Amino acid sequence: xxxxxxxxxPLSVPEGAIVSLNCTxxxxxxxxxxxxxQYSRKGPELLMYTYSSGNxxxxxxxxxxxxxxxxxxxxxxxxxxxxxxxxxxxxxGYGGATNKLIFGTGTLLAVQP
Amino acid sequence: xxxxxxxxxxxxxxxxxxxxxxxxxxxxxxxxxWYQQSLDQGLQFLIQYYNGEERAKGNILERFSAQQFPxxxxxxxxxxxxxxxxxxxxxxxxxxxxxYEQYFGPGTRLTVT
Numbered sequence: 001x002x003x004x005x006x007x008x009x010p011l012s013v014p015e016g017a018i019v020s021l022n023c024t025x026x027x028x029x030x031x032x033x034x035x036x037x038q039y040s041r042k043g044p045e046l047l048m049y050t051y052s053s054g055n056x057x058x059x060x061x062x063x064x065x066x067x068x069x070x071x072x073x074x075x076x077x078x079x080x081x082x083x084x085x086x087x088x089x090x091x092x093g094y095g096g097a098t099n100k101l102i103f104g105t106g107t108l109l110a111v112q113p
Numbered sequence: 114x115x116x117x118x119x120x121x122x123x124x125x126x127x128x129x130x131x132x133x134x135x136x137x138x139x140x141x142x143x144x145x146x147w148y149q150q151s152l153d154q155g156l157q158f159l160i161q162y163y164n165g166e167e168r169a170k171g172n173i174l175e176r177f178s179a180q181q182f183p184x185x186x187x188x189x190x191x192x193x194x195x196x197x198x199x200x201x202x203x204x205x206x207x208x209x210x211x212x213y214e215q216y217f218g219p220g221t222r223l224t225v226t
Contacts, residue, residue: 032211032212032213034213034214036217041201041220041222042219042220043115043117043203043217043218043219043220044156044203044217045115045217046214046215046216046217049213049214051213088156092211092212092213094211099168099169099210099211099212100158100161100169100171100212101146101158101212101213101215102158103155103156103157104155105155106155106156
């Protein structure tokens with residue numbers, strides 16, 4: 001079983017839709033939870049990171065972490081064609097052997113105009 | 114633009130050869146991370162350096178090595194190249210030694226023929 005599981009998609013939505021992207025994980029030592037956006041053949045771009053459980057909002061993006069369920073989500077409101085990309089979740093612990101980013105395989109999102 | 118630079122952008126070489134990939138971190142960042150991204154393996158952590166010292170190792174092959182220089186730029190050396198080493202290689206940097214909040218460069222696309 002992989003430490004981080006992510007539905008690869010592809011996910012296709014109409015412009016203006018609310019998008020929900022999710023990851024599950026198995027390592028209870030994870031403390032930091034990140035979402036990256038990667039356009040084709042480009043480097044991953046950090047969208048936001050969250051420490052421990054809770055919500056974090058940045059513009060049209062909201063990240064949620066539920067450590068009790070080992071489940072994280074990224075919501076995109078009013079999705080735009082420019083949001084079409086692969087979204088990668090990533091997580092790490094704090095210090096020692098857990099201080100390395102473990103990535104999900106990514107979800108390919110297509111927002112149709 | 115993340116502020117992380119990588120050279121070259123593309124590299125085509127033959128099996129058995131050796132190549133060197135270069136990375137300059139964001140100004141002020143002390144940590145450098147190397148990742149390999151292939152279609153079947155996703156984004157895999159290779160190695161981390163912090164202020165010139167090796168900090169963490171991931172799935173890095175013995176044929177691969179890296180170092181971080183006093184000016185904080187880093188080089189990843191890949192030797193005895195095999196067809197399976199063809200991939201995107203990314204460098205990322207962060208301010209401190211913790212893995213969260215990493216910023217990625219544009220990557221080097223390596224093709225081994």
